[in-house]
Every structure is written in structure tokens, then in C-alpha cells.
Amino acid sequence: MSTLSTAQEHDEHHDHKPKGMMRWILTTNHKDIGSMYLIFSFAMFLIGGAMAMVIRAELYQPGLQIVEPNFFNQMTTVHGLIMVFGAVMPAFTGLANWLIPMMIGAPDMALPRMNNWSFWILPMAFAILLSSLFMEGGGPNFGWTFYAPLSTTYAPDSTALFVFSVHIMGISSILGAINVVVTIINMRAPGMTYMKMPLFVWTWLITAFLLIAVMPVLAATVTMVLTDKYFATSFFSAAGGGDPVLFQHIFWFFGHPEVYIMILPSFGIISAIVPAFSRKKLFGYSSMVYATASIALLSFIVWAHHMFTTGMPVAAELFFMYCTMLISVPTGVKVFNWVATMWRGSMTFETPMLFAIAFIVLFTIGGFSGLMLAITPADFQYHDTYFVVAHFHYVLVTGAIFSIMAAAYYWLPKWTGYMYDEKLGKLHFWASLISVNVLFFPMHFLGLAGMPRRVPDYALQFADFNQLVSLGGFAFGVSQLIFLVVVIKCARGGEKAPAKPWEGAEGLEWDMPSPAPYHSHTTPPEVK
Amino acid sequence: MRIKIIIIAVLGMISSVLSATPSNINMTRGVTDISHRVYDLHMTILIICCLIGVVVFGAMFYAIVKHRKSQGAVAAQFHESTKVEIIWTVIPFLILIGMAVPATKTLIEMEDNSKSDITIKVTGSQWKWHYEYFDQGFGFYSLLATPAEQFDNLDGKNTDVAKGEHYLLEVDKPLVLPIGKKIRFLVTADDVIHSWWVPAFAVKQDANPGFINEAWTIINEPGIYRGQCAELCGKDHGYMPVVVKAVTQDEYAVWLDEQKQSVIQAKKDAEQALASTLTMEESMTLGESLYITRCAACHQPNGAGIPGVFPALKNSPMILNDRAAHIDIVVNGKAGTAMQAFKGQLTAKEIAAIVTYERNAWGHDTGDVIQVSDVDAKGAK
Numbered sequence: 001m002s003t004l005s006t007a008q009e010h011d012e013h014h015d016h017k018p019k020g021m022m023r024w025i026l027t028t029n030h031k032d033i034g035s036m037y038l039i040f041s042f043a044m045f046l047i048g049g050a051m052a053m054v055i056r057a058e059l060y061q062p063g064l065q066i067v068e069p070n071f072f073n074q075m076t077t078v079h080g081l082i083m084v085f086g087a088v089m090p091a092f093t094g095l096a097n098w099l100i101p102m103m104i105g106a107p108d109m110a111l112p113r114m115n116n117w118s119f120w121i122l123p124m125a126f127a128i129l130l131s132s133l134f135m136e137g138g139g140p141n142f143g144w145t146f147y148a149p150l151s152t153t154y155a156p157d158s159t160a161l162f163v164f165s166v167h168i169m170g171i172s173s174i175l176g177a178i179n180v181v182v183t184i185i186n187m188r189a190p191g192m193t194y195m196k197m198p199l200f201v202w203t204w205l206i207t208a209f210l211l212i213a214v215m216p217v218l219a220a221t222v223t224m225v226l227t228d229k230y231f232a233t234s235f236f237s238a239a240g241g242g243d244p245v246l247f248q249h250i251f252w253f254f255g256h257p258e259v260y261i262m263i264l265p266s267f268g269i270i271s272a273i274v275p276a277f278s279r280k281k282l283f284g285y286s287s288m289v290y291a292t293a294s295i296a297l298l299s300f301i302v303w304a305h306h307m308f309t310t311g312m313p314v315a316a317e318l319f320f321m322y323c324t325m326l327i328s329v330p331t332g333v334k335v336f337n338w339v340a341t342m343w344r345g346s347m348t349f350e351t352p353m354l355f356a357i358a359f360i361v362l363f364t365i366g367g368f369s370g371l372m373l374a375i376t377p378a379d380f381q382y383h384d385t386y387f388v389v390a391h392f393h394y395v396l397v398t399g400a401i402f403s404i405m406a407a408a409y410y411w412l413p414k415w416t417g418y419m420y421d422e423k424l425g426k427l428h429f430w431a432s433l434i435s436v437n438v439l440f441f442p443m444h445f446l447g448l449a450g451m452p453r454r455v456p457d458y459a460l461q462f463a464d465f466n467q468l469v470s471l472g473g474f475a476f477g478v479s480q481l482i483f484l485v486v487v488i489k490c491a492r493g494g495e496k497a498p499a500k501p502w503e504g505a506e507g508l509e510w511d512m513p514s515p516a517p518y519h520s521h522t523t524p525p526e527v528k
Numbered sequence: 529m530r531i532k533i534i535i536i537a538v539l540g541m542i543s544s545v546l547s548a549t550p551s552n553i554n555m556t557r558g559v560t561d562i563s564h565r566v567y568d569l570h571m572t573i574l575i576i577c578c579l580i581g582v583v584v585f586g587a588m589f590y591a592i593v594k595h596r597k598s599q600g601a602v603a604a605q606f607h608e609s610t611k612v613e614i615i616w617t618v619i620p621f622l623i624l625i626g627m628a629v630p631a632t633k634t635l636i637e638m639e640d641n642s643k644s645d646i647t648i649k650v651t652g653s654q655w656k657w658h659y660e661y662f663d664q665g666f667g668f669y670s671l672l673a674t675p676a677e678q679f680d681n682l683d684g685k686n687t688d689v690a691k692g693e694h695y696l697l698e699v700d701k702p703l704v705l706p707i708g709k710k711i712r713f714l715v716t717a718d719d720v721i722h723s724w725w726v727p728a729f730a731v732k733q734d735a736n737p738g739f740i741n742e743a744w745t746i747i748n749e750p751g752i753y754r755g756q757c758a759e760l761c762g763k764d765h766g767y768m769p770v771v772v773k774a775v776t777q778d779e780y781a782v783w784l785d786e787q788k789q790s791v792i793q794a795k796k797d798a799e800q801a802l803a804s805t806l807t808m809e810e811s812m813t814l815g816e817s818l819y820i821t822r823c824a825a826c827h828q829p830n831g832a833g834i835p836g837v838f839p840a841l842k843n844s845p846m847i848l849n850d851r852a853a854h855i856d857i858v859v860n861g862k863a864g865t866a867m868q869a870f871k872g873q874l875t876a877k878e879i880a881a882i883v884t885y886e887r888n889a890w891g892h893d894t895g896d897v898i899q900v901s902d903v904d905a906k907g908a909k
Contacts, residue, residue: 067682069767137834238737284613339587344603368577372574377569377730383732384759453760454766457679457766
């Protein structure tokens with residue numbers, strides 16, 4: 001597609017970046033900012049994971065052993081908030097920063113100074129959120145979905161901090177999304193038409209529009225929570241003419257597109273990795289693009305499937321059931337396309353491919369349980385049980401997070417200039433794969449047998465499975481430390497990576513040397 | 529070699545899952561016609577999903593085994609086929625229609641709340657249920673019956689306390705319902721959102737404060753059916769069970785008579801209590817036992833509360849200095865906070881005992897003995 005211009009190598013020497021900490025604080029470079037996003041999200045992954053360990057330790061056996069219920073509720077709440085807003089979303093933004101300019105043939109992101117700010121306000125937001133745990137009365141304890149009036153009249157004093165931190169996270173996401181949109185629309189290399197963009201770029205473009213559409217809705221929701229709690233408004237209080245169910249409508253109007261925000265970029269990643277290791281072009285590129293767009297559009301008209309038990313009219317229940325079921329069609333198309341890409345390929349199974357295959361299988365299992373949850377009469381039994389917990393952990397952990405792991409292994413040689421340790425990578429994969437299923441699969445059974453979610457204690461018939469789940473949880477937690485070792489080892493050195501370490505990889509990023517030069521394409525490559 | 533290890537690992541996993549509780553891994557079929565239909569719907573969709581999974585994953589793993597580079601596979605060149613893509617868009621769509629038809633029928637029937645025989649108002653509050661027999665004019669609260677020492681092991685002292693058979697799923701007074709009658713539930717809440725759930729009836733209905741939701745059931749078999757609050761409702765969300773005792777219609781009639789008698793008896797007791805004088809000793813004993821079951825969840829057994837969440841009673845200026853305000857807050861609650869009004873929940877005598885206990889426990893030395901008439905004056909009966 002293009003050849004590397006020697007100008008890029010010169011840039012490396014002409015760069016006047018500050019040394020030490022100031023380089024990172026003042027940087028406007030998409031690679032530096034991407035790295036900071038990725039490191040930050042991994043740190044948050046470990047902190048949120050530590051909270052999950054507290055949850056699983058308490059649930060290891062029936063009875064209250066380790067933490068009292070109020071603190072347990074803070075753990076489930078902050079675990080959810082950190083994993084969603086601190087781990088998964090920043091990881092994708094980090095990947096977007098690193099990869100989009102390289103993939104579309106641009107030198108950097110379109111709005112580099114804003115890029116710096118959109119990262120640096122994130123640590124502030126999470127410092128505020130985490131510090132609220134140490135306040136008198138504790139941090140947020142009303143679930144990551146913060147249903148009113150539990151999050152208003154009955155909430156702890158720290159709720160203002162929670163609201164403030166969510167506002168900052170929202171601003172960060174919107175800034176990041178605007179940057180992605182402007183970069184993709186304006187900075188593509190000559191010849192790179194929309195239908196020639198890599199799917200990762202496509203899925204991120206659509207994700208960015210979703211973010212710009214729904215993050216303001218989240219901001220409105222938390223603002224109403226704030227004024228209901230502190231300024232005597234009654235948006236969500238029947239006593240003042242409001243309605244607590246209104247909260248859920250507004251929250252899920254944000255919340256449902258949000259879950260697609262956390263999975264669409266994964267689809268892009270898998271659509272890059274599966275063809276690379278099958279040594280065969282992606283099957284049905286254009287249907288992949290259309291499927292992504294359909295999923296994004298449908299995501300705006302399915303929100304109330306989270307609310308079937310709130311007492312909606314039957315016509316509304318039917319509408320949301322049908323729309324939700326419909327989403328499985330474009331999602332199915334994607335899975336079929338990946339399988340067709342693998343079909344009659346020439347496959348090898350390096351770590352990124354292993355994670356990608358696990359993604360396809362386990363994400364699909366999460367999709368099946370999602371389809372089951374869409375069936376309203378059955379949802380009355382599944383709703384708010386561990387079946388739901390199993391469902392969204394399959395799509396978020398073995399879905400979103402597995403795809404992020406796959407991406408990290410796939411592009412690490414490009415980022416660091418060294419090959420990662422394949423043996424350790426495979427160990428990380430197999431340890432994660434087995435433990436994650438011991439962790440989440442039995443949760444389906446627990447939910448079907450009737451265990452509600454968000455409880456610190458449970459009836460005796462749930463004891464055996466909970467013990468198994470906790471053991472799986474501890475093992476999965478420990479397994480992630482292997483990943484930390486792999487990344488540190490790879491950043492420090494090892495076998496030199498060639499420009500294109502994967503035989504079947506396609507895309508402009510592989511035309512650049514490894515590690516990629518500080519500034520990406522300084523003269524735009526020609527795309528034919 | 530590696531394949532063998534994986535197979536052994538998978539078999540190990542499956543056997544450990546099966547050795548857990550094999551009878552307890554699926555949705556209950558329940559004891560109503562609706563719950564049977566919900567169960568059948570669940571099983572149908574589950575089986576369809578499994579079949580799709582077998583086909584899709586089967587094709588994928590076939591490719592993984594056969595089309596690998598180490599087997600000498602050479603990549604084919606095809607990368608699109610409109611025909612195939614239309615087929616795998618249309619077939620799932622048809623399967624979905626096949627699922628939607630029975631689901632729609634069941635849902636419409638579930639939402640038909642008309643022509644009920646009996647109406648029960650179910651009210652959730654932190655952390656108990658109140659059942660009101662609408663047509664009969666009486667009601668009662670239903671609280672967790674599992675003693676605290678069975679679940680509270682935070683200080684490690686109760687490690688050896690055995691847990692009962694129905695640990696966390698037992699209440700002091702279950703909801704009693706007759707079989708074979710259409711029972712309509714009117715579900716609401718006093719404070720935050722709760723959700724009333726009995727798996728055996730396939731009824732789960734959110735209890736929203738300020739609004740009333742409807743649900744219904746016709747129970748086919750007598751028995752005791754257990755469920756829990758399903759919506760996070762604060763600290764003791766996990767300690768809010770639902771227990772329904774379904775009896776024959778004759779037994780139900782007898783039970784209703786007993787209840788009406790006890791309502792009349794309770795009124796007589798209240799009048800007697802108003803005339804009587806409570807002693808310190810009697811009030812402290814009664815007050816302590818009531819405090820532990822009704823107050824200690826928030827204010828803690830030692831009266832210290834949870835700082836920043838639930839206020840401390842120990843050394844509270846209101847308790848030490850303002851007797852009238854103390855009685856008032858227990859009787860009428862405090863609007864806009866988690867402090868409930870206890871006047872409908874406890875008798876005037878019981879409230880008097882609790883107030884007396886709080887005024888003389890934990891080193892308090894007011895020496896006050898609150899009389900039933902003091903509480904009655906604030907509106908409690």
C-alpha cells in the first residue's frame with residue numbers, strides 16, 4: 001500500500017519533547033496518550049478486580065464473614081463503575097489513540113491538545129470516586145445503575161462526589177469521541193474511502209457517535225439525582241409529582257447504547273485478528289459495516305428490556321421484546337462472517353488468535369443468554385438474578401476484555417518493537433479461559449435456581465456453586481498478573497519485531513517500522 | 529498431548545459442576561399454569577440456542593482442526609457471497625418469529641389482571657414486606673425469622689452456629705393464600721424500590737414507591753413457596769424473604785376467621801394496655817427484644833449506628849434531653865429519611881417499651897418509663 005518515507009525517521013531526532021514526568025503531562029502525541037490510557041485502564045482493571053475479589057471472598061460461603069452488607073454494596077457498586085468507566089472504555093480509547101492515526105494514514109489525532117485533557121481529567125475523576133469510599137458513611141452503595149430513590153433520598157452523603165466524578169468521566173468520553181470523529185472524517189490518507197477503512201476504524205467511528213449521543217443523557221441523569229438529593233427537586237420522587245421509574249427510562253436510554261459502546265470496538269478488533277491468522281480476507285466486509293450500523297441504531301430502541309418488571313403496559317413490553325430479539329440478527333451475521341473467514345483459511349494459533357476464537361465462542365454464549373433475557377415472560381424469572389450477572393460478564397469479560405487482550409497481544413510488537421513471550425502469552429490465555437468459565441458459567445445455574453444478584457449472603461442450596469465460582473474468580477484474578485509480566489517483559493526487550501510480525505496481517509500500521517515512529521505518517525501514504 | 533490435557537480439564541470441570549447440586553441447576557417449573565408455560569418457553573429457547581451453538585461452533589471447530597497451516601491448508605480466496613449472507617440473515621429472522629409467537633401469547637395472558645377473586649396489597653419497605661388482605665380489612669408485616677447469630681459472623685464468634693434448613697428464606701408470618709383462586713397482587717413500596725418475587729408462581733413485580741403495580745396468580749398445589757426481594761433496596765436487601773403458604777380453600781376460611789378474631793383481640797389488648805402501668809423491668813425486657821429485631825439493623829445492637837449512614841442513638845441529645853421528640857420520631861418516623869413510622873407496625877405498648885429501652889440502655893440513665901398513654905398521644909394505637 002505505501003512505503004515508509006525516510007522523513008519519518010528524521011522526525012525521531014527532531015523531536016523536542018520534555019524529559020521525565022513533564023513529557024507525559026504535557027504530551028499531545030497520540031502514542032503517548034494511547035499508552036497512558038492503556039496503562040490507566042489496566043491499573044483500574046486491577047483495582048476493580050480487587051473489589052471483585054472482596055465480593056467473591058464474602059460470597060465464598062453463606063453468612064457474613066468478612067465485610068458488612070453496606071460495605072459489600074459499595075464494593076459491587078464501585079466494581080461496576082470502575083470496570084465500565086475506568087477499565088473497558090479507557091482501554092478502547094487508548095487503542096483508538098494508538099491505532100486510528102496509523103490505520104488511516106494520519107500523522108496524529110486531529111485535536112491533540114484536547115486529547116491531552118481528555119486523558120488527564122480521567123485520573124482526577126477516579127481519584128474523586130475512590131476517595132469517596134473513605135468518607136464517613138462510605139462511597140456509593142446503590143449499584144452502578146444507581147436507581148432512585150436509593151441514590152437520592154436514601155443515599156450516603158458522598159453522593160455529590162459520585163455525581164461529580166461521573167460528570168468528569170462523561171466529559172472525558174465526549175472529548176475522546178469528538179476527537180475520533182474529527183480524525184476519521186478529516187485525516188484519512190488520499191484514496192482511503194469510507195468503505196476501505198479497517199473495521200476497527202469503522203466500529204470506532206460508530207461508537208464515537210453513540211458516545212456523543214448518550215453521554216449527555218448520563219450527565220442529565222446524574223444532575224437530576226444531584227438536585228433531587230441536595231436541592232429538593234422531585235424528578236424521581238412520587239411525593240413531589242415525579243416518578244422513580246422515569247429514572248430507569250432515562251438511565252437505560254444511556255445505558256443500553258453504552259453496552260454497545262463497550263462491544264462495537266471489540267467487533268473491529270476481532271475483524272482484524274481473525275483474517276490475519278486465517279491468512280484470508282475478512283468475509284463480508286460491507287455486511288460487517290452495515291451490521292455494526294444496524295446494531296448501533298437498534299441500541300436506541302431497546303432500553304426498556306432492562307425494565308420488564310417495572311410494570312410497563314403490555315404493548316410496550318411487546319415492542320421492546322421484538323426490537324431486542326431483532327438485534328440478534330446483525331450480531332449473528334457478524335459471528336457467521338468470522339466463522340466463514342476462518343473456513344478454508346490457513347490458520348495458526350498465536351495468542352491473539354486464541355483470544356479472538358475464545359471471544360467468538362464465549363461472546364456468542366453471552367448473546368444466547370441475552371436472547372433468552374429478551375423473552376419477556378421468561379425475563380420475569382431471570383431478571384435481577386445471577387443469570388443476568390452471568391450474561392453481562394460473558395459479554396463484557398469474555399467479550400470486551402478478551403478482545404482488548406487479543407488487541408494488546410496483536411499490536412504489542414508494533415508498540416514496543418519487541419515480540420512478546422509467546423509461551424507466557426499462551427499460559428495467560430489458557431489460565432484465563434479455564435478460570436473465567438469456572439467463574440461465570442455456574443452463575444447461570446445459580447440464577448436459574450433463584451439466587452438474586454447484589455446480595456452479600458444466600459440460602460444454603462446456593463453454597464456449592466458459590467464456592468466454585470469464588471475459586472474460579474480468585475484464579476482468574478491471579479491469571480491477569482501473567483499479562484502484566486508479559487507486557488513489562490515485552491516493553492523491556494526481547495526478540496526484535498519486524499515491521500509486519502504476522503504473516504496475514506493487513507493495514508497501513510504494518511507498513512511502519514516496529515516500534516512505530518513517534519509521529520505516524522508524516523507524509524500521507526497513497527491508498528489504492 | 530495438549531488436547532488430552534484440555535479434555536481432562538474440561539471433564540474435571542463438568543464433573544465438579546455435576547457433583548455440586550444436580551437437581552438445582554435449572555429454573556423451577558413452579559406450581560401455576562403460567563409458571564409451567566414460562567418454564568416451557570425457557571426450555572424451548574434454551575434448546576434452540578444450544579442447537580444453533582452446536583451448528584456454528586461445530587463448523588468453527590471443524591475449520592480449526594482441518595484448515596490449519598500445520599495441516600498444510602492453503603487459504604482459499606473467497607470473501608463474499610450475497611446468497612449465503614441473505615440466507616444467514618433470513619433463517620435467524622424466521623427462528624425469531626418462531627420464538628416470538630408463543631412468547632407473545634404467554635405475555636398477554638400474564639398481563640391479564642381482570643376477574644380476580646382475592647386482592648392482596650403487597651408493600652415493601654426497608655427490609656420487610658407488609659401484606660394487606662384488601663377484602664378482609666386486616667394485614668400484617670412479614671419479617672425475616674432467621675436469627676442474627678446464624679448469619680452475622682463478622683466478629684468470628686458465630687462460626688459454630690448451625691444454619692437452619694430454610695436459612696434466610698423463612699419469615700415470622702407467611703402470606704397465606706388459597707389454592708384454585710385468582711389472586712391479584714397490588715404491589716407498592718414505602719421507601720425505595722423493592723421487587724416481590726416468588727419463583728414458583730413466575731411472579732416478579734417491582735414495588736415502586738408512590739405507584740401501584742399489578743400481578744396475579746392461581747396456585748395449583750398447596751405448599752410453602754419461598755422467594756426473595758429481587759431489587760437492590762439498601763443494606764439488608766439480602767435479608768428480605770418472601771414466604772407464601774398455599775392452603776386449601778377450607779383451611780383458608782378457617783385461617784381467615786382466626787385472623788379476624790385476633791384483630792378483635794388485639795384491639796381489646798390495646799385498650800387494656802392504655803389503662804395499665806408499665807414497669808421498668810417489664811419494659812426493658814420487651815424493649816430489648818423488639819429493639820434487636822426492629823431497630824438494630826440500622827442503629828446497631830450497641831446503639832452506635834453506622835457513622836454517616838444511620839445515626840447513633842447512644843448519647844444522642846434527642847434521647848437524653850427531649851423525651852417528646854424521641855417518642856414522636858419512633859411513632860411517626862422522619863420524612864425524607866430511612867426512619868420509618870412505627871405506629872402501624874407495632875402496638876403502642878411495644879413502642880413504649882422500645883423508647884423506654886433506648887432511654888435506659890447503653891449507659892443512658894434518664895430513668896424514664898414511657899407509658900402507653902404517652903405513645904397513644906402521639907397517634908399510635
